[in-house]
Amino acid sequence: MNKLFSNARTTEVDDTSDRLLLAYNAQTGLASDAFLKTIFDDIRSLSDQITDAIKRDLVFSEMEDADENVAIALRSVFTVLKGYEAMPLVQLSTAAKVLTPVADKYTLSILRLNYAAQSSNVEALLMDLSAPALKASIDVLPGVAEAIANLRAAQTAFIEKRVD
Numbered sequence: 001m002n003k004l005f006s007n008a009r010t011t012e013v014d015d016t017s018d019r020l021l022l023a024y025n026a027q028t029g030l031a032s033d034a035f036l037k038t039i040f041d042d043i044r045s046l047s048d049q050i051t052d053a054i055k056r057d058l059v060f061s062e063m064e065d066a067d068e069n070v071a072i073a074l075r076s077v078f079t080v081l082k083g084y085e086a087m088p089l090v091q092l093s094t095a096a097k098v099l100t101p102v103a104d105k106y107t108l109s110i111l112r113l114n115y116a117a118q119s120s121n122v123e124a125l126l127m128d129l130s131a132p133a134l135k136a137s138i139d140v141l142p143g144v145a146e147a148i149a150n151l152r153a154a155q156t157a158f159i160e161k162r163v164d
Helices: 010-026 028-032 034-085 090-104 108-112 115-129 132-140 144-163
Strands: none
Touching (some): 028 034, 034 090, 034 108, 034 115, 090 115, 090 132, 108 115, 115 132, 115 144, 132 144
């Protein structure tokens, strides 16, 4: 039998404890041994705690990915609007100049906020951008509606992941 090293991965330790528990449960005669029962009850409890910790790490990693997707989509909205604002075509730059002040109320600094504050600010930005008075300006600028829709999708995915 191989030794379990102290620098083993958490998942390896969890797998080893699960296999030990399976081997113990397969031997019905061992259940009557009070010493082994106590030991394996402890192993079962600790194994469950390790499994929960692994799930939390995975969820946190998925939240980080979802948060990064929101950041990418948010930067895209700001970049597209700034690009149109700098355009020499009057119709496009005028429409962008209507939308840019709305986005600028929030600035990209919201990306440095904690999850709750960032999420609230993104929701407020999306609400502001969905105002009927801005629809005409959004429709004039190709790609802006799509950038906003991408931000909405990323934000929704982040919220769902956060609820999980």
